[in-house]
Amino acid sequence: xxxxxxxxxxxxxxxxxxxxxxxxxxxxxxxxxxKKFVNEVGEYNLEVDVTNTxxxxxxxxxxxxxxxxxxxxxxVLEGVITKYEVQPIAWDYVKNIVTENRLKISVRxxxxxxxxxxxxxxxxxxxxxxxxxxxSFSVVASTPETEKDAKYRAALDLAKDIVSRVIEGWPEAxxxxxxxxxxQ
Numbered sequence: 001x002x003x004x005x006x007x008x009x010x011x012x013x014x015x016x017x018x019x020x021x022x023x024x025x026x027x028x029x030x031x032x033x034x035k036k037f038v039n040e041v042g043e044y045n046l047e048v049d050v051t052n053t054x055x056x057x058x059x060x061x062x063x064x065x066x067x068x069x070x071x072x073x074x075x076v077l078e079g080v081i082t083k084y085e086v087q088p089i090a091w092d093y094v095k096n097i098v099t100e101n102r103l104k105i106s107v108r109x110x111x112x113x114x115x116x117x118x119x120x121x122x123x124x125x126x127x128x129x130x131x132x133x134x135x136s137f138s139v140v141a142s143t144p145e146t147e148k149d150a151k152y153r154a155a156l157d158l159a160k161d162i163v164s165r166v167i168e169g170w171p172e173a174x175x176x177x178x179x180x181x182x183x184q
Contacts, residue, residue: 024169028115032064032166033073037107041084050081050105050155057159063167075120077166079109082130086147089136099140103150105158106132111166121165131165133158 034055039047054077058066067073083106090100108130110122123130135153137145 025167026113026115029074029113030065031067031072031074032058033067033070033076034058035070035076035078037079037081039081041081043081043084046081046084046105046151049151050079050107050158053152053155053159054079054162057156057163058166061163061167070114074113074115075166076112076114077109077162078112079107079162082106082108083132090138092140097140100136100138101147101150102134102136103147103154104132104134105151105154106130107158107162109162131158131161133161 034051037047037050037054055066058064064075070076083104086101086103088098088100089102091097092099108123111120112118113120133154134157135150137147137150139145
């Protein structure tokens with residue numbers, strides 16, 4: 001009987017490791033300022049495209065008000081574009097040409113709570129890597145797509161992920177100091 005009681009008490013502990021704790025957006029954060037993303041990759045105007053797409057997704061979501069001045073915001077989102085790459089993913093071996101490419105945009109982001117003057121999260125994904133958006137595009141289809149089309153779709157994919165993490169929560173990470181010390 002004692003063993004059954006102990007076993008029943010241990011079962012929740014076994015499943016506790018399967019549960020992901022998510023940190024949620026504090027309820028007092030109602031206004032956000034999105035700083036213009038920094039472009040470290042040199043792709044012309046990519047910082048404008050990504051920033052505007054992220055702002056557009058916040059507006060579409062509607063749960064946070066976008067403000068034009070950082071001083072009016074309860075929270076600030078800033079980002080750095082760290083990677084822009086186009087990689088071939090399909091080939092026509094007979095004609096010896098690439099038929100489809102994948103475009104990937106990666107960013108580092110920081111999200112600050114200005115009310116409590118604290119960093120809520122930085123660069124955290126479940127794998128510990130940067131956030132990214134992707135889109136593939138066919139270059140030989142009957143209606144070939146352009147890299148510009150794929151760039152918009154990749155930025156949109158990225159923006160949806162960023163907005164989701166800000167609004168709906170993000171996986172609990174180690175403290176900011178621990179993350180920084182591990183990356184150095």
